[in-house]
Amino acid sequence: MKKLVICTCRTYHRIPQNILNEAVKTATDAGITCEIVPDLCREGASGGKKFDDETFVFACQTRAVKAMFGQETNCMDIREISEEKIQKAVKSLVEPEEWIPWFPVIDETRCIQCGKCADFCMFGVYAKEDGRIRVVHPASCKTDCPACSRICPANAIIFPKSNEARLNGALPEAVKPSSEDQTSFRERLEYRKKVRLFREN
Ligand code: SF4
Ligand code: SF4
Numbered sequence: 001m002k003k004l005v006i007c008t009c010r011t012y013h014r015i016p017q018n019i020l021n022e023a024v025k026t027a028t029d030a031g032i033t034c035e036i037v038p039d040l041c042r043e044g045a046s047g048g049k050k051f052d053d054e055t056f057v058f059a060c061q062t063r064a065v066k067a068m069f070g071q072e073t074n075c076m077d078i079r080e081i082s083e084e085k086i087q088k089a090v091k092s093l094v095e096p097e098e099w100i101p102w103f104p105v106i107d108e109t110r111c112i113q114c115g116k117c118a119d120f121c122m123f124g125v126y127a128k129e130d131g132r133i134r135v136v137h138p139a140s141c142k143t144d145c146p147a148c149s150r151i152c153p154a155n156a157i158i159f160p161k162s163n164e165a166r167l168n169g170a171l172p173e174a175v176k177p178s179s180e181d182q183t184s185f186r187e188r189l190e191y192r193k194k195v196r197l198f199r200e201n
Helices: 017-029 040-046 062-069 083-094 116-120 147-151 185-200
Strands: 003-007 033-037 055-059 074-077 126-129 132-135
Touching (some): 003 040, 003 083, 017 033, 040 062, 055 083, 116 126, 116 147
Antiparallel strands (some): 126 132
């Protein structure tokens, strides 16, 4: 069931009443259920609840929401909520964009299980399972983001949809990451911040 979930944050009261009213009206007019939750953190603490990709959540910390309620959860920061963003969120539920299957594949013959890709990706695409790094949420990968492949020390990450031979596995031999690819920690943080802003807008 398509649903808009809005956390009114009992502790910090982060949503003005007029915006809340607007959200309820916009969702209801579009035939979507709007659920007002007084404290989503409390529900997260009790565990068990998961959202699917038919739910759009407005809450404080988008990454924490995904970690608590599932990486598939569509989420936007409530502190940046506006009428326009509510309309966008509702539209994304009514007319979901077709997924472009852009995602990483790990070449097991090269991977050295260092875990850098999993530490780097902020969208939960990777996880460690049975002592090995695996792609567990391919659909959470951001289209055209090849960032983790650039920091992989074994050049083991392939993006089949990429046009670049270095990324799509067309090169027969492993290519060591160039100095350009070995971006500094600061640059990587900046990059991830940009991706986050892009996603939330
Ligand atoms: S960064 Fe590369 S080598 Fe390290 S775990 Fe990920 S895929 Fe394997
Ligand atoms: S390409 Fe970007 S979003 Fe996709 S898995 Fe790598 S770091 Fe995560």
